[in-house]
Amino acid sequence: MIIRALRGTEVRTTSPVSASDQDVLLAAKGGMIAFIGNLVASASRFAFGVVIARLLGAELLGMYSLSLTVTQIVGGLALLGLSAGMARYIPIAVNEDDDAFLWGIIQIGIGIPIVIALALTLGVFLLAEPLSLWAFGQPDLAPVLRLASLAIPFTALISLLGSITQGFKRMEYKVYAQDIALNLSKFALSVVLIVVGLSVMGALAAHILASALTVAMLFYYVHHLFSLNRPLHTAKRRTREILHFSLPIYLSGLVSDVSGSTETVILGMIGVMSGVGVYASALRLSGVGNMFFTSLQRISIPMISDLYSQGKLDQLQRVYQTITKWAITFNLPIFLATVIFAGPLLSIFGKDFVVGAPGLAILAFGSMFNASTGTNGSMITMTGHSKVTLVNSITNLVVSLTLDVLLIPRWGIVGAALAVTLTGVLVNILRTIQVYFFLRLWPYNWSFLKPITAALLAGGATYFVNQWLTLRPMALKVAVGMALLGSIYALVILLLRLSAEDRLVLDRVWARVSRWRPQS
Numbered sequence: 001m002i003i004r005a006l007r008g009t010e011v012r013t014t015s016p017v018s019a020s021d022q023d024v025l026l027a028a029k030g031g032m033i034a035f036i037g038n039l040v041a042s043a044s045r046f047a048f049g050v051v052i053a054r055l056l057g058a059e060l061l062g063m064y065s066l067s068l069t070v071t072q073i074v075g076g077l078a079l080l081g082l083s084a085g086m087a088r089y090i091p092i093a094v095n096e097d098d099d100a101f102l103w104g105i106i107q108i109g110i111g112i113p114i115v116i117a118l119a120l121t122l123g124v125f126l127l128a129e130p131l132s133l134w135a136f137g138q139p140d141l142a143p144v145l146r147l148a149s150l151a152i153p154f155t156a157l158i159s160l161l162g163s164i165t166q167g168f169k170r171m172e173y174k175v176y177a178q179d180i181a182l183n184l185s186k187f188a189l190s191v192v193l194i195v196v197g198l199s200v201m202g203a204l205a206a207h208i209l210a211s212a213l214t215v216a217m218l219f220y221y222v223h224h225l226f227s228l229n230r231p232l233h234t235a236k237r238r239t240r241e242i243l244h245f246s247l248p249i250y251l252s253g254l255v256s257d258v259s260g261s262t263e264t265v266i267l268g269m270i271g272v273m274s275g276v277g278v279y280a281s282a283l284r285l286s287g288v289g290n291m292f293f294t295s296l297q298r299i300s301i302p303m304i305s306d307l308y309s310q311g312k313l314d315q316l317q318r319v320y321q322t323i324t325k326w327a328i329t330f331n332l333p334i335f336l337a338t339v340i341f342a343g344p345l346l347s348i349f350g351k352d353f354v355v356g357a358p359g360l361a362i363l364a365f366g367s368m369f370n371a372s373t374g375t376n377g378s379m380i381t382m383t384g385h386s387k388v389t390l391v392n393s394i395t396n397l398v399v400s401l402t403l404d405v406l407l408i409p410r411w412g413i414v415g416a417a418l419a420v421t422l423t424g425v426l427v428n429i430l431r432t433i434q435v436y437f438f439l440r441l442w443p444y445n446w447s448f449l450k451p452i453t454a455a456l457l458a459g460g461a462t463y464f465v466n467q468w469l470t471l472r473p474m475a476l477k478v479a480v481g482m483a484l485l486g487s488i489y490a491l492v493i494l495l496l497r498l499s500a501e502d503r504l505v506l507d508r509v510w511a512r513v514s515r516w517r518p519q520s
Contacts, residue, residue: 044183048190049284052203053349055194058278063141064200065280067148068207070131074124075155078117081250081386082109083163085242088382090167091302092309102226104235108242109160117153124149147204154211158182161218165225169302173221177214186210248386251393263416266408279413281349282356286363288334293327293371300375304382317441324374324443325451325499331371332455333489337482338364340463344478359417366421369428374443376431388434396427447499454492458485 053061086109093102124131125146132141158178165173186206193202222228267279300323307316338345342357342364381389400423407415435441462485469477 040180040183044187045284046288048183048187049281050348051187051191052194053281053353055191056200056203058350058352060200061280063138063144064203066136067141067144067204068151070145071124071148071152072155074120074149075117075152078113078120078152078156079159079250080113080116080243081246081248082113082242083159084249084381084386085109085246086160086163087167087301088245088305089242090164091169091306094168095306095309098236099226100234100236101238103230104237104239105242106164106222106226106228107232107235108237108239109164110157113156113160114153117156121149121152124152144200144204147201147208151204151208151211154208154215157215158211158218161215161222164222165218167302168225170221170225173218173225177217177221181217182210182214185213245384245386248390249381251390263404263408263420266404267412267416278346278353278356279359279416281346281353282360282363282413282417285338285345285360286367288338290331290367290371293331296323296327297375297378301378301382304375304378308383313439313441316439320374320379320435320441320443321445324372325445325448327371327374328448329451329493331368332451333458333486335364335368336455336459336462337485340459340466340485341478341481344474347474356413359413362414362417362421366417366424369421369425373428373432376428376435376443379435379439379441380431383439385434385438388438392427392431392434395430396423399423399426450493450496450499453496454489457492458488461485461488 052064056064086105089105090102093105128145128149129139129142132145133139162174162178165171189206189209190203193206196202198205219228263279300319303319304316307313307319339361342360343354346353346356346360377389377392380392400419403419403422404416407419409415411418432443435443462481465484466477466481469480
C-alpha cells in the first residue's frame with residue numbers, strides 16, 4: 001500500500017544518477033510543482049486583494065483581515081504541532097514499511113485536533129462581542145468575528161491533511177487543493193457575494209465555503225494515498241512519542257502565529273483600522289518573493305527527515321545549499337522590483353494604499369533575508385531539535401512584541417514593517433548558527449556570488465533608467481522597468497555560468513521537452 005502510494009514521488013530519469021543527484025532532482029521536481037501552485041495561489045491572492053480592497057475599501061478590508069487573523073491565531077491552538085508531526089513521522093513509517101504505524105499517525109493527526117478545533121469555534125463564537133468591544137473598541141466587529149470563527153475547524157483540517165500529503169512527498173495534491181482550488185474558489189465566491197450586497201460578511205462566507213471544498217479534496221487525496229476504509233483498532237498508535245515531538249512544535253507554532261500577527265492586532269487596537277487594510281495589502285505584495293522558497297520548503301521537509309534518519313549528512317548538506325541558492329536566485333529580482341516600484345505596485349489596490357510604500361520596501365527586504373537563510377527552521381525541527389524550535393519561537397515573540405510596542409505607536413505601518421523585518425533577521429541568523437552548531441552544515445558556498453552580482457548589476461541599471469524614463473501611463477513604465485531588470489539579471493546569471501545542480505535539472509527538463517517534440 002505504501003509503495004503504491006509513493007510510486008509517484010520517484011523522479012524518472014533517462015540515465016543513472018547518484019543518490020545525491022536524485023535528491024536534487026526530487027527537490028527540483030517537488031519544488032516546481034509546489035511553485036506552480038504557489039504561482040496560481042499568489043496570482044489569485046493578488047487579484048483577490050486588489051478586487052476586495054476596491055470593493056470594500058481600506059476600513060472594511062481591515063475588519064476582514066483582523067477577524068481572520070484572530071481566528072487563525074485561535075485555530076493554531078487546535079493543531080498541537082501535529083502538522084509537523086505528520087511531515088516527520090510519515091516518511092519514517094514509509095521507510096519502515098509499517099501500515100499499522102502509518103494508520104496510527106493519521107488517526108492521531110486528525111482526531112485530536114478536530115475535537116479541540118470544534119471547542120475553540122464555540123468559544124470564539126460566544127465571546128465575539130466582548131472581544132470586539134474590549135480588545136478592539138469596535139462593536140461592529142462582533143458579527144464578523146462570529147462568522148469568521150466557523151472557519152477554525154476547516155483551517156485546522158487543511159493544515160493537517162496537507163501535511164499528510166506532504167509527508168508522502170506528493171506535492172501536487174496539496175497544490176491542487178490548497179493552492180489552486182482554495183484560492184480560486186474563494187476569489188470567485190467573494191466577488192459574487194460582495195457584488196450582491198453582502199459586503200465583508202460575504203467575503204467571510206466565501207472563505208468558509210472555499211475552505212470546506214478544500215478539506216473535501218484533501219480527504220479524497222489522503223484516501224487515495226492510503227485507504228481510510230480500515231478498522232480503527234488495526235492502528236499502531238505511538239501517541240506519546242508523536243506528541244513528545246509535536247508539543248514543543250505546537251508551542252513554537254502558537255508563539256510564531258501570535259508573533260506573526262501582533263502587528264495587525266496592535267494596529268487594530270490603536271484604532272487604525274484603515275492602517276490594518278493597507279498593511280495587509282503590503283504584506284500580500286511582499287510575500288510574492290517567497291513563492292519559490294515556500295515551494296522548496298514544502299518538499300524539503302520530508303526530505304530532511306528522511307536523509308537525517310538515514311545518516312546521509314553529505315546529501316543533506318547538498319540539498320540544504322541547493323535549496324538556499326535557488327531561493328536567493330529567484331527572490332533577488334523580485335525584491336529589487338518591489339523596492340524600486342513600491343508606490344506604483346500599491347496603487348493597484350487604490351490611491352489610499354500608496355502610503356504603505358515605505359513599509360512595503362522594508363517588508364520585501366525581510367522576505368528576501370528569510371529566503372537567503374534557506375530552510376534553517378526546517379533543518380532544526382526535522383532533525384529532532386523541536387525544543388530548540390520552541391526557544392526560537394519564544395525569542396521571536398519577545399523581540400517582536402518589544403519592537404511592536406516601541407515602533408508601531410510611533411510610526412504606524414512603517415513601524416510594523418520594521419518590527420517584522422528586524423525580528424526575522426535576528427531569528428534567522430540565530431537559526432543558521434544553530435544548524436551549524438548541531439549538524440555542522442552551512443547553507444552557502446561560492447556559487448552564491450553569481451546571483452548577488454547579477455542582482456547588483458540589474459538593480460543598479462534599472463534604478464538609473466527608471467529615474468529618467470518618462471513613459472505614461474505609470475503601468476507601462478513599471479512593465480518596461482521590470483522587463484529590463486529581469487532581462488539583465490538572467491543574462492548576467494547565464495554569462496557567469498550555471499552550477500552543476502542547475503545544469504543537472506535543466507538537462508532533465510530538456511530531455512523531457514525533447515521527448516515531447518514531434519519527430520520530423
